[in-house]
Amino acid sequence: MKTAWSSFLLLMATTSLLGQGIEDRLFKAGFENVQVLEKKDSLEVFFEHREFRSPYHSMHYAGLLLEGQVQKTIVWRPLYHNKPVGGYLQDFYSFVKLDKEARQFFKQNNKPWNGYRIQLRLFPNFAARFGYYEQPFQTRLDLILDTRLYLAPGLSLQTGIKFPVQNSLDENNAVVLAPTMLHYFMQPVNKHFVALSLGTFYYDRYGLDIQYRYAPLEQRWSFGLEAGLTGYYQVYSDHYSSSDLSIVHAVVDAEYRLPFENLSLKLSAGRFIFEDNGARLDIIKQYGNVDIGLYAARTTSGSTIGFQFALPISPGSIYRTKKLELRTPAEFRWEYSYNNEQPVARKYRLGMPRLADMLRQYNGNFIKNLSR
Structure with missing residues (x-):
């Protein structure tokens, strides 16, 4: 009984460290509000990255950062304005709908106040008239x-x-x-x-x-x-x-x-x-x-x-x-x-x-x- 209980605690600790490691590594690379939902055979990674116009480039970048560190299948769940939009398998060939479990997990762990940096955007505004x-x-x-x-x-x-x-x-x-x-x-x-x-x-x-x-x-x-x-x-x-x-x-x-x-x-x-x-x-x-x-x-x-x-x-x-x-x-x-x-x-x-x-x-x- 003690052996089984010890194995369970070790598994929980290892799982927690894996999720925290992913969150820290992605946050340092510019990702925000990173949340990791860990399942038996997969990880669902929620994140927002406001530098990329297409979520593909943010997911591809995240995959390169985590390459060789995660053995489970990854489901990417990019956020837009602090809300999950959809889901994509790590090979990008399959779309994964937002199910009840994923919605509930993000709702409980969402950090709209401290999961984001204060971002300042600097850009031109151009208008023209010809003729x-x-x-x-x-x-x-x-x-x-x-x-x-x-x-x-x-x-x-x-x-x-x-x-x-x-x-x-x-x-x-x-x-x-x-x-x-x-x-x-x-x-x-x-x-x-x-x-x-x-x-x-x-x-x-x-x-x-x-x-x-x-x-x-x-x-x-x-x-x-x-x-x-x-x-x-x-x-x-x-x-x-x-x-x-x-x-x-x-x-x-x-x-x-x-x-x-x-x-x-x-x-x-x-x-x-x-x-x-x-x-x-x-x-x-x-x-x-x-x-x-x-x-x-x-x-x-x-x-x-x-x-x-x-x-x-x-x-x-x-x-x-x-x-x-x-x-x-x-x-x-x-x-x-x-x-x-x-x-x-x-x-x-x-x-x-x-x-x-x-x-x-x-x-x-x-x-x-x-x-x-």
């Missing part, structure tokens, strides 16, 4: 230093400061508060994702933004709804101005991932943020950490074509300690429209990826293709 006779090329370049603080599970506060660098587009050259918002992200049940944002956004908007997406991450189809109630605002060095919350937008979309070349087709229709009604078709190509897209749109404001891209900005981590990190953003997104006179089928930016753009990176087919 005017007197000034064919009008631009504005700002430098933004912002941060995201986790207040509760899934709930964060984003805020920062905007520094003007160059401006031939408008007359606002003040150092002002960058877009600031409360953001809540959740996956109440598998395949259903919700994001709520309340505060100030890019395109000089403030108000409420709501996103819902049905996205089976192991399948090719996904469907979404984006809606919001906004108004305009401007912050200057000595005053601010704003309009009433009166602009309503609501757009539904369907996206299909083609079985080749990491291409996706996305059709959106509804009322866009400049109150034009119509439809937009996007073709998006994913190149690892970079997305490039072409689009065409027709609404009550006119027709246009354009392109967009999203990519990380080097060098990534600039300075890191146990409590603080200074880095460049995992995603910089910019869009160009041929129609400069009338904004057609536009969306404002939130300072973070929209649900459709974020979940596209977590699709099991995309992860599998990257691993080949």
